Amino acid sequence: VRTLRHIGLSSHCRIVRLLLAEKQLEFELMVEPVWERRREFLVLNPAGEVPVLTESDGLVLCGLYPIVEHIEESYPELPLLGQSKPERAEIRRLVDWFARKFEREVTSPLVGEKLLKRFLERQPPDTGAIRAGLANIGYHLDYIAWLSERRRWLAGDKFSLADIAAAAELSAIDYIGDVPWDGHQGAKDWYVRVKSRPSFRPILADHIPGVPPPKHYANLDF
Amino acid sequence: VRTLRHIGLSSHCRIVRLLLAEKQLEFELMVEPVWERRREFLVLNPAGEVPVLTESDGLVLCGLYPIVEHIEESYPELPLLGQSKPERAEIRRLVDWFARKFEREVTSPLVGEKLLKRFLERQPPDTGAIRAGLANIGYHLDYIAWLSERRRWLAGDKFSLADIAAAAELSAIDYIGDVPWDGHQGAKDWYVRVKSRPSFRPILADHIPGVPPPKHYANLDF
Numbered sequence: 001v002r003t004l005r006h007i008g009l010s011s012h013c014r015i016v017r018l019l020l021a022e023k024q025l026e027f028e029l030m031v032e033p034v035w036e037r038r039r040e041f042l043v044l045n046p047a048g049e050v051p052v053l054t055e056s057d058g059l060v061l062c063g064l065y066p067i068v069e070h071i072e073e074s075y076p077e078l079p080l081l082g083q084s085k086p087e088r089a090e091i092r093r094l095v096d097w098f099a100r101k102f103e104r105e106v107t108s109p110l111v112g113e114k115l116l117k118r119f120l121e122r123q124p125p126d127t128g129a130i131r132a133g134l135a136n137i138g139y140h141l142d143y144i145a146w147l148s149e150r151r152r153w154l155a156g157d158k159f160s161l162a163d164i165a166a167a168a169e170l171s172a173i174d175y176i177g178d179v180p181w182d183g184h185q186g187a188k189d190w191y192v193r194v195k196s197r198p199s200f201r202p203i204l205a206d207h208i209p210g211v212p213p214p215k216h217y218a219n220l221d222f
Numbered sequence: 223v224r225t226l227r228h229i230g231l232s233s234h235c236r237i238v239r240l241l242l243a244e245k246q247l248e249f250e251l252m253v254e255p256v257w258e259r260r261r262e263f264l265v266l267n268p269a270g271e272v273p274v275l276t277e278s279d280g281l282v283l284c285g286l287y288p289i290v291e292h293i294e295e296s297y298p299e300l301p302l303l304g305q306s307k308p309e310r311a312e313i314r315r316l317v318d319w320f321a322r323k324f325e326r327e328v329t330s331p332l333v334g335e336k337l338l339k340r341f342l343e344r345q346p347p348d349t350g351a352i353r354a355g356l357a358n359i360g361y362h363l364d365y366i367a368w369l370s371e372r373r374r375w376l377a378g379d380k381f382s383l384a385d386i387a388a389a390a391e392l393s394a395i396d397y398i399g400d401v402p403w404d405g406h407q408g409a410k411d412w413y414v415r416v417k418s419r420p421s422f423r424p425i426l427a428d429h430i431p432g433v434p435p436p437k438h439y440a441n442l443d444f
Contacts (some may be wrong), residue, residue: 045315046365047323059308063322065287066314070307085292086281092288093267100285100322101269143268 005032005041005052008206009115009175011107012064012099013051014168019068019161021199023075027053035120064099068161080161091155094147094162102140102169109133111172115211134178141179145186154190159197167194171203177214181222188222196220227254227263227274230428231337231397233329234286234321235273236390241290241383243421245297249275257342286321290383302383313377316369316384324362324391331355333394337433356400363401367408376412381419389416393425399436403444410444418442 004020004027006013020027032041032050045052045062053061053070061067072081082088110133113125144166147154155162170191173179181188194200204218216222226242226249228235242249254263254272267274267284275283275292283289294303304310332355335347366388369376377384392413395401403410416422426440438444 047319059311061311062315063318065318065322066311069291069314070311073310074307085296088295089281089283089288089292092291093284096285096287097269100287 002027002056003030003054004028005030005044005054006050007031007034008208009111009172010050011103011111011169011172014171014203015064015099015161015165016051016053016067017202018164018168018199019071019080021202022080022159022164022197023071023078025071025075068095072161080159080164082155082158082160087156087160091160091162094155095165098162098165098169102166105136106133106140107169107172109136110178111176114176114178115208119210137173137178137180138184141184141187144190145184148186148190163190163194167191167200168203171195171200174217175206175208175213176211177217181216192220192222224249224278225252225276226250227252227266227276228272229253229256230430231333231394232272233325233333233391233394236393236425237286237321237383237387238273238275238289239424240386240390240421241293241302243424244302244381244386244419245293245300247293247297290317294383302381302386304377304380304382309378313382313384316377317387320384320387320391324388327358328355328362329391329394331358332400333398336398336400337430341432359395359400359402360406363406363409366412367406370408370412385412385416389413389422390425393417393422396439397428397430397435398433399439403438414442414444 002025004013004016006017006029008031017029032038032052034041034048034050037048041052042048044054044060047062049063051064051067053067055061061070068081072079080091082091109129113129113133117123118125144154151157153159153163154166170179195204207213224242224247226235226238228239228251230253239251254260254274256263256270256272259270263274264270266276266282269284271285273286273289275289277283283292290303294301304313331351335351335355339345340347366376373379375381375385376388392401417426429435
């Protein structure tokens with residue numbers, strides 16, 4: 001059976017969960033306490049990070065980029081990375097934008113400092129990093145609005161991994177209540193459309209013990 | 223004509239330069255002063271970052287991941303991303319290791335603080351970041367040695383993008399003289415083999431005005 005080792009608020013893990021659900025590929029979720037650095041887990045992925053996907057034939061894929069490309073190559077039905085070269089270039093550009101740039105500028109300063117550092121490392125959050133994350137999120141929401149005014153979905157006519165990556169990153173921030181939806185109607189409209197897809201339901205049902213999400217988190221109409 | 227916009231010590235740009243050279247694909251190099259945020263450049267890549275590759279038919283690829291996958295898909299001769307699924311999984315895992323993990327833990331703290339921040343932003347380097355970068359490099363060199371004792375090249379029998387990514391990251395650190403080669407003979411032996419490839423010559427000829435490399439930088443025998 002296909003297994004995904006993950007942690008709940010990891011945005012990269014959320015991208016993989018959404019990708020597998022959109023591809024209609026069944027999988028079992030296992031929470032991996034990466035902070036324990038379990039020997040059995042380090043054998044699977046010496047980097048000690050999630051997501052890690054184990055295929056039913058035993059093949060192990062470590063990290064977002066190897067997983068995403070493997071899934072698209074192995075299961076080309078319901079393509080999510082585009083088909084023509086320009087489509088693929090644009091989808092991958094936006095996946096990189098959200099999974100790397102947005103992650104570095106917003107998700108990691110906010111979710112990293114507010115949750116992972118506080119709960120896992122028992123350290124006080126770096127308030128400078130949190131301020132920077134909150135300051136950065138606005139222009140990313142503007143960019144989402146700008147794209148979705150011009151295109152049906154972020155990368156073009158078709159729903160793609162670009163939408164998945166952007167929505168996964170935003171959903172982790174939304175869980176801690178830090179997305180300034182007011183004043184960002186364009187991004188909000190697009191997010192409601194992604195949030196309404198069946199693939200998103202398990203993400204909206206996530207519950208981190210001791211950290212309840214805000215009320216609107218799972219509400220499809222906000 | 224194919225054009226690569228780059229900056230000299232950017233390790234991601236170096237990965238693309240090596241990849242194109244190994245694939246025997248001709249290209250013109252253009253230095254892009256990303257810190258000027260030129261309007262013409264932001265139209266090409268709204269992220270404002272290099273590498274950016276423009277193909278001769280006008281297709282624009284932004285960022286390491288979109289470029290690498292596009293090149294491998296478009297020019298499958300002389301494959302550098304592997305052919306079987308396990309090969310591809312392992313090569314991409316190591317590309318991710320070096321271009322993301324090593325970059326974050328070593329290259330960005332060292333090259334970022336010592337050169338980019340000092341020269342471009344005219345700010346004093348963060349000495350804490352530099353100390354962390356120097357502390358982290360050792361275990362990455364040990365990992366390279368461990369892999370190359372067990373395999374002909376980092377990801378297996380064949381030279382691949384994994385070797386390119388690791389060598390590109392290391393070459394940027396080596397330019398500023400921060401690789402502790404003494405005591406890391408295994409990694410050094412592997413690096414000499416990569417460094418000796420014709421594709422590496424332009425990297426060794428790089429010269430940043432005002433920042434000469436150490437003597438051993440371009441020396442194939444150290």
